[in-house]
Amino acid sequence: MVASLSAGALVLSGLSASGAAASTPQPPAKHPTAIGFGGAVASVDPEATNVGLGVLRRGGNAVDAAVATAAALGVTEPYSAGVGGGGYFVFYNAKKHKVFTIDGRETAPATMPNNAFIDPATGEPYRFTPELVTSGVSVGIPGTLATWDSALRQWGSLSLGKALKPAAELADRGFVVDDTFRGQTLDNKARFSQIVPTAKLFLPGGDAPKVGSLFKNPELADTYRMLGKEGTSAFYRGPLAAEIEAVVKTPPKAAGATLPLMPGYLTTSDLSKYKTINRDPTKVRYDGLDVYGMPPSSSGGTTVGEALNILQPLHLDKMDTPQALHTYLEASALAFADRAAYVGDPAYVDVPTKELLSRGFGAERSCAIDPDHAATKPVKAGSPDGKYSQCGKGVATTQRPDTEGLSTTHLVAADKWGNVVSYTLTIEQTGGSGITVPGRGFLLNNELTDFSAVYDEADPNRIQPGKRPRSSMSPTIVLRGGRPFLALGSPGGSTIITTVLQTLTNRLDRDMTLPEAIAAPRASQRNTATVTAEPPFIDAYDAVLKPYGHTLVASGDAFTSAAEIGAVAALEFLPGGGILAAAEPTRRGGGAAGTVKQLWPR
Numbered sequence: 022m023v024a025s026l027s028a029g030a031l032v033l034s035g036l037s038a039s040g041a042a043a044s045t046p047q048p049p050a051k052h053p054t055a056i057g058f059g060g061a062v063a064s065v066d067p068e069a070t071n072v073g074l075g076v077l078r079r080g081g082n083a084v085d086a087a088v089a090t091a092a093a094l095g096v097t098e099p100y101s102a103g104v105g106g107g108g109y110f111v112f113y114n115a116k117k118h119k120v121f122t123i124d125g126r127e128t129a130p131a132t133m134p135n136n137a138f139i140d141p142a143t144g145e146p147y148r149f150t151p152e153l154v155t156s157g158v159s160v161g162i163p164g165t166l167a168t169w170d171s172a173l174r175q176w177g178s179l180s181l182g183k184a185l186k187p188a189a190e191l192a193d194r195g196f197v198v199d200d201t202f203r204g205q206t207l208d209n210k211a212r213f214s215q216i217v218p219t220a221k222l223f224l225p226g227g228d229a230p231k232v233g234s235l236f237k238n239p240e241l242a243d244t245y246r247m248l249g250k251e252g253t254s255a256f257y258r259g260p261l262a263a264e265i266e267a268v269v270k271t272p273p274k275a276a277g278a279t280l281p282l283m284p285g286y287l288t289t290s291d292l293s294k295y296k297t298i299n300r301d302p303t304k305v306r307y308d309g310l311d312v313y314g315m316p317p318s319s320s321g322g323t324t325v326g327e328a329l330n331i332l333q334p335l336h337l338d339k340m341d342t343p344q345a346l347h348t349y350l351e352a353s354a355l356a357f358a359d360r361a362a363y364v365g366d367p368a369y370v371d372v373p374t375k376e377l378l379s380r381g382f383g384a385e386r387s388c389a390i391d392p393d394h395a396a397t398k399p400v401k402a403g404s405p406d407g408k409y410s411q412c413g414k415g416v417a418t419t420q421r422p423d424t425e426g427l428s429t430t431h432l433v434a435a436d437k438w439g440n441v442v443s444y445t446l447t448i449e450q451t452g453g454s455g456i457t458v459p460g461r462g463f464l465l466n467n468e469l470t471d472f473s474a475v476y477d478e479a480d481p482n483r484i485q486p487g488k489r490p491r492s493s494m495s496p497t498i499v500l501r502g503g504r505p506f507l508a509l510g511s512p513g514g515s516t517i518i519t520t521v522l523q524t525l526t527n528r529l530d531r532d533m534t535l536p537e538a539i540a541a542p543r544a545s546q547r548n549t550a551t552v553t554a555e556p557p558f559i560d561a562y563d564a565v566l567k568p569y570g571h572t573l574v575a576s577g578d579a580f581t582s583a584a585e586i587g588a589v590a591a592l593e594f595l596p597g598g599g600i601l602a603a604a605e606p607t608r609r610g611g612g613a614a615g616t617v618k619q620l621w622p623r
């Protein structure tokens with residue numbers, strides 16, 4: 022075999038020494054939908070899903086499987102997730118019949134000034150892309166490893182070492198590069214090539230790994246093994262912590278680098294103080310179901326929940342498609358107005374979570390929807406003050422720009438005991454900050470770009486030292502009669518919220534099966550003048566939504582080549598104990614769903 026070896030990654034071309042094609046590495050088979058018993062996993066990636074299923078088959082529970090799957094995604098989805106990032110873990114505990122959550126969000130360093138995103142030379146914010154996203158300034162204290170450890174200690178049956186083992190083996194063995202991985206690498210090539218350890222790891226020989234080649238990451242395998250043996254202290258204290266501080270302070274520039282690669286504020290002291298937080302989930306009742314989500318510091322649970330409360334009295338299920346879509350878009354805009362006005366890290370901001378999720382507030386907001394006309398955006402925020410009339414007057418608020426993207430990843434896992442995990446994790450941008458910790462095989466996040474760039478006392482998401490930037494991640498679990506019915510979530514920046522909302526309403530109100538609800542084209546109204554929509558949504562609905570006054574514009578941004586919104590992974594619990602596991606049929610190259618005792622496909 023011809024092997025091009027760099028210190029960080031080994032890429033095998035699949036050719037024998039004689040030049041003849043050897044047995045070309047094959048990716049595992051993957052199915053976007055599976056039905057079976059005894060537990061299930063769905064994620065964007067077949068290797069990761071298989072790792073989770075393997076853990077379940079060996080007697081592990083849903084929490085063990087979720088952590089193992091997440092660690093495997095750190096290998097195969099290194100631009101979306103990994104120990105350099107953070108996330109939110111939602112868990113239904115079958116024994117206690119209760120939903121728990123872990124907030125593993127990155128935090129701002131203790132010395133981060135509130136003008137960190139302002140260029141002193143101009144007094145204006147730095148450009149978002151590429152300067153701010155590719156900088157030490159945007160790196161928050163990672164929470165992912167602490168989340169895995171906390172979940173395993175509270176509810177798992179495996180040690181951290183055992184849960185990380187299959188992912189370490191996968192990193193050693195390598196995975197077959199697909200179009201998505203190559204495409205994401207190419208999208209990042211210009212900035213990755215400017216940072217020495219990142220170019221070494223992800224651009225071996227100066228190019229993105231070829232489709233069909235095997236991508237190995239032995240350094241990440243070693244990191245996982247070390248963390249498994251020594252525990253979280255090896256990350257949050259000790260040599261690795263010092264290396265993280267060093268690389269954030271002085272991102273190693275390649276010769277000829279044009280990016281400023283501004284130094285960040287994160288220190289070993291920040292790392293040593295990092296803690297995950299167990300929080301009570303958000304809960305709303307919709308269509309007779311209990312919908313549980315992630316409370317602040319994520320805006321996911323409050324915004325999805327408020328939108329459902331707005332929709333509840335309007336009965337989407339009784340509407341035709343154009344009316345239902347119009348109503349979904351308007352409810353989403355209203356909930357986003359309230360998200361912008363009221364939601365931030367609750368340790369720093371008084372977030373009216375209970376009122377935002379109250380039936381009364383939802384009903385008051387609901388009557389702002391004109392059944393025939395789209396409101397002029399941005400709509401005003403409401404008053405979640407406990408005093409609700411038939412129709413409340415809005416209060417002016419500033420709708421600050423939101424980012425969207427295909428970064429981040431979501432997974433779901435369930436076991437034979439009835440436990441369920443819905444877990445979204447991220448390093449923010451696809452490729453995070455672009456900064457790899459030298460010799461350790463993983464990228465650091467740029468999550469702090471989720472703060473508003475300009476400091477404004479009235480903004481709940483303003484930069485403050487030690488604070489968690491507001492997230493949109495919306496890992497969700499739906500119970501029916503107190504038992505799991507659905508579990509779902511998605512990547513996609515602020516479009517995560519609309520993707521989860523749209524998938525839920527598709528499934529619950531619009532007569533779609535779960536796979537249909539996931540496959541349906543998406544649109545996202547986040548309180549802006551136009552509606553971001555996937556091209557197939559525009560093709561299908563532009564003509565019927567125009568008369569309401571909706572202007573649809575194609576999704577996709579300058580940074581990513583894809584025009585997709587989200588990448589859902591979900592489970593539905595069927596009568597009789599069966600599980601339907603469902604991932605994307607085509608978005609992000611198609612996801613992978615599997616069950617422990619699979620009935621279909623076989």
Ligand code: GLU
Pocket residue numbers: 425426427428429447449450468471491492493494512513514515517
């Ligand atoms: N940083 C985003 C959030 O927390 C997730 C990144 C993405 O999905 O684009 O909401």
